[in-house]
Amino acid sequence: MNELPTKSYLNDPKGLKSWLLTLDHKRIGLLYLFSIMAAFALGGIFAMLIRLELLSPGKDFMEADTYNQLFTLHGAIMIFLFIIPSIPAILGNFALPLMIGAKDVAFPRLNLASWYIYILGSAFAVYSMVAGAADTGWTFYTPYSTETTTSVISMTLGAFILGFSSIFTGLNFIVTIHKLRSPGMSWFKMPLFVWGLYATAIIQVLATPVLGITLLLLIIERVAGIGIFDPAMGGDPVLYQHFFWFYSHPAVYIMILPGMGIISELISVFSNKKIFGYKAIAFSSLGIAFVSFLVWGHHMFVSGQSELAAMIFSFLTFFVGIPSGIKVFNWVTTMYRGSISLKTPMLYALSFLFLFTIGGLTGIFLGALSVDVHLHDTYFIVAHFHYVMMGGTVMAFLGGVHYWWPKIWGRMYSELWARISVALIFVGFNVTFFSQFILGSQGMPRRYYNYLDQYQPLHAFSTYGSWILGLGFVIMAVYLVHSLFKGRVAGSNPWGALTFEWTTASPPPHENFATIPETTHGPYDFDKIVPKRTLTED
Amino acid sequence: MAQATGQPHFLQHHFTDVEQQRESAKLGMWIFLITEVLLFGGLFCAYAIYRSWNPDIFHNAHVHLDIFAGTLNTVVLITSSVTMALAIRSMQLGNRPATLKFLITTLLLAAVFLVVKYFEYSHKIHLGQLPGKFYTFGGIEGTNPHIFFSVYFLMTGLHGFHVLAGMGVITWLIVRTQRNAFSAEYYTPVEMTGLYWHLVDLIWIFLFPLFYLVG
Incomplete structure (x- = not known):
């Protein structure tokens, strides 16, 4: 019978102040968890409202201007407040030092600062909501973004500030991975989640400053009318688009790469088999x-x-299709003749494989010039983006949350309810977004408030899907919170995994490890070692 | 943050030794400098585009910049880089009074740079050689001559802001040096500020010919 350790990072030291001033990477990960989940809930509610308005053509219950503001807020919040920080700042912060056998990240104070900067940036974004929310779309294209009367500045300033938070996290992770690996952990003995975070951090550091200067220019253009993006004054709005996408395209890999890292962990552990093609994936x-x-x-x-x-x-x-394809094939090959256990994290990993593959392949369609001219700015783009970002990143994120949940809290969630939830989310997601592929190929433009009657059945179908999806998330919130109080005690290694974080107590002590662990085997050497599981089957 | 017996007081608990801590700080600082290069990179890109579209305007407008002031500032900043390097060297040798002297000299030179910049700016504001809709100057031929001044004020302004930030950090270093926080064993903050200061200098070395010496 397992028991929770009496002293862990969760209760030692105690008190609100010890949390708000903590330098412990695990606690900072939890601070991020709560704030980012609040942003996710907000963005999710906006999404539900958008789908509800689109249930039938014309006005259902909100004005067109409100609708424009809502899809802007949904996009901006989900991108800048949720999906970019989600995996690195929550799970990366929690797991990275544990996985490489370190006591903390390289710069703990910078780590805490990044959370406060996140809160500050979010405050500006939230202020934008109450002060006449921006209606430009999350891309803030000029010239409209310099002309609209809505509060573009506070939203872009929020995104600008959030960029610093992202840079600090990335910088911290690069240095941590280079300098703080425990003795014996060579680059090719690192868990693949660490490789994913490393590649992500490189993009965060190289791309985010360009977004910073772009948004700064946009703000100055709007405030002072310097004309740098204004064709009437010799400026160029297309330059804005170049600047914006120079960041924002790499940014979608900031979103997906850490997710791919999680999938590598999940597939290997829940197939109880050594990962196939370690170096190829790295x-x-x-x-x-x-x-x-x-x-x-x-x-x-x-x-x-x-x-x-x-x-x-x-x-x-x-x-882009080549390295992505390499990963998918290696994951599938890892499962081949593995001893597959269909626990909740693995169900998310399998969902990821299906959905990301659809999202990735439709991305290849869109990369083809002639096809893109037809599909550009239609629901096909919306569906593609959501298949990659929600079907990819969010599924991987949820898989990771369920995988590390017993390590974070020391307790298990209800496997039954978790499986019901993953089923609802998988079905709801496909109902919501697969219909949008069809809508887009038939010519339904994105971001439109009104539409022709012929699109109504598929729009309604998509909206019903959003209800299933929403139900899945509500159930998840309930059983996860419930597990904190009533969940079974998990023990140090409930899944039988081989990476370092499973060798220490759940939840871990403040110092992570009693003694710094030494690398004696690879992270996925299931062929050589039979790990001792601390949780028996139900 | 102090570690138990046998470890120097400046070693943070999650590092195993001083070497690891210093190497981490250095790598972190270099990565930060890369982000700075990319931040300015966007503006350098804008410069390249607008200059290639408006070569005549850039030529006609640049003659209104004061080459003497620009050259003076270049000399001032390069000298300040030298004094910054000397400050680091002095601390490596454990010479605290010399470190203080060189840090204060660096701070003063940075101030001289900003004062010269202030006179240049106020002269331009007076003549209306300003970005975008504020442009009222009549002496430059060609359409949209303000675009040169938009790019000029954006780039030198962002650079000036970095000089100001650097002055803040150097002031903090002076206070900490006075309080005996650094030694021949521990001078990482001085060294890191030095790296930053050299980058600020380097950016100016690019800005100077791009604006003052268009040709």
Whole structure:
């Protein structure tokens, strides 16, 4: 029978002040968990309202202007407040030092500062909501964003500030991975989640400053009218798009790469089999990070860039498919003849495999020039994006949350309710978004308040899906909170995994490990070692 | 933060030794400098585009910049980089009074840079050689001559802000040096500030020819 340790990072030291001034990476991860989940809930409510309004053509219950503000807020909050920080700042902060056998990240104070900066940036974003929310879409394209009367400045200033938070996390992780690995942990003995975080951090550090200067220019343009993006004054709005996508395309890999890292952990552990193609998966993360900087122009095929540029960007875009494909094939091969256990985290990993593959392949369609001209700015894009970001990143994030939950709290959630929830989310997601592929291919433009009657059945279908999806998340919130008080005690290694975080107590002590662990085997050597599981089957 | 017996007081608990701590700080600082390069990179990109579209305007407008002031500031900043390097060297040798002297000199030179910049700016504001809709100057031929001043004020302004931030950090270093926080064994903050200060200097070395010496 397992018991919770009497002293852990959760209760030692005690008191609100010890949490708000903590330098412990695990606590900072939890501070991020609560704040980012609040943002996710907010963005989710906006999404539900948008779908509800789209149930039938014309006005259902909100004005067109409100609708424009809602989809802007949904996008901006989900991107900048939720999905970019989600996996690195919550699970990365919690697990990275544990996985490499370190006591903390390299710069704990910078880590705490990044959370306060996140809160400050979020405050500006929330202020924008009450002060006449921006209605530009999350991309803030000029010239509209410099002309609209809504509060673009506080929203962009919020995103600007959040960028610093993201840079600090990335910088911290790069140095931690380079300098704080425990004795014997060479680069190729690192868990693949660490590789994913490393590739992510490189993009965070290299791309985010460009977003910073872009949003700063946008703010100055709006406040002072310097004309840098205004064609009437010799400026160029397409330059804004170049700047914006130079960050924002790599940013979608900031979102997906750490998710892919989680999937590598889950597939290996729950297949009880050594990962297939370790180096190929590790290097493909770096490959994706590299290619991510060379493809931004595929967002601008119809924005007036040269034909030659469009062809080169289209060609380079196809390259993203190669490292992504390498990963998917390696994951599938890892499962082959493995002893697969369909626990909740694995169900999320399998969902990821299905949904990300659809999202990735439709991305190849969109990278093709002639196809993109037809599908550009339609629901096909919306569906593709959600398949990659929600079907990919969010599924991986949820898989990771369920995987590390017993390590974070020391207790298990209800497996039954978790499986019901994952089923609802998988079905709800596909009902909501697969219909949007069809809508888009039939010509339904994105961001429209009203639509022709012929699109109504599929729009309604999509809205019903959002209700199933919402129900799945409500159930998840209930059983996760319930588990904190009533969950079975998990013990140090409930899944039978081989990485370092499972060798210490659940929840871990403040110092992470009683003694710094030494690397004696690879992170996935299930062929050599039979790990001792601390939780028996139900 | 102090570790138990046998460890120097400046070693943080999660590092195993001083070497690891210093190496981490250095790597972190270099990564930060890369983000700075990319931050300015966006503006350098904007400069390249607008200059290639408006070569005549950039030529006609740049003659209104004061080459003497620009050259003076270049000399001032390069000298301040030297004094910053000397401050680090002095601390490595454990010479606290010399470190203080060189840090204060660096701070003063940074102030001289900003004073010169202030006179340049106020002269331009007076003549209306300003960005965008504020441009009222009549002496430059061609359409949209304000675009040169938009880029000029954005880039030198952002650089000036970095000089100001650097002055803040150097002031903090002076206070800490006075309080005996650094030694020949521990001078990481001085060294890191030095790296930052050299980057600020380096950016100016690019800005100077791009604006003052268009040709």
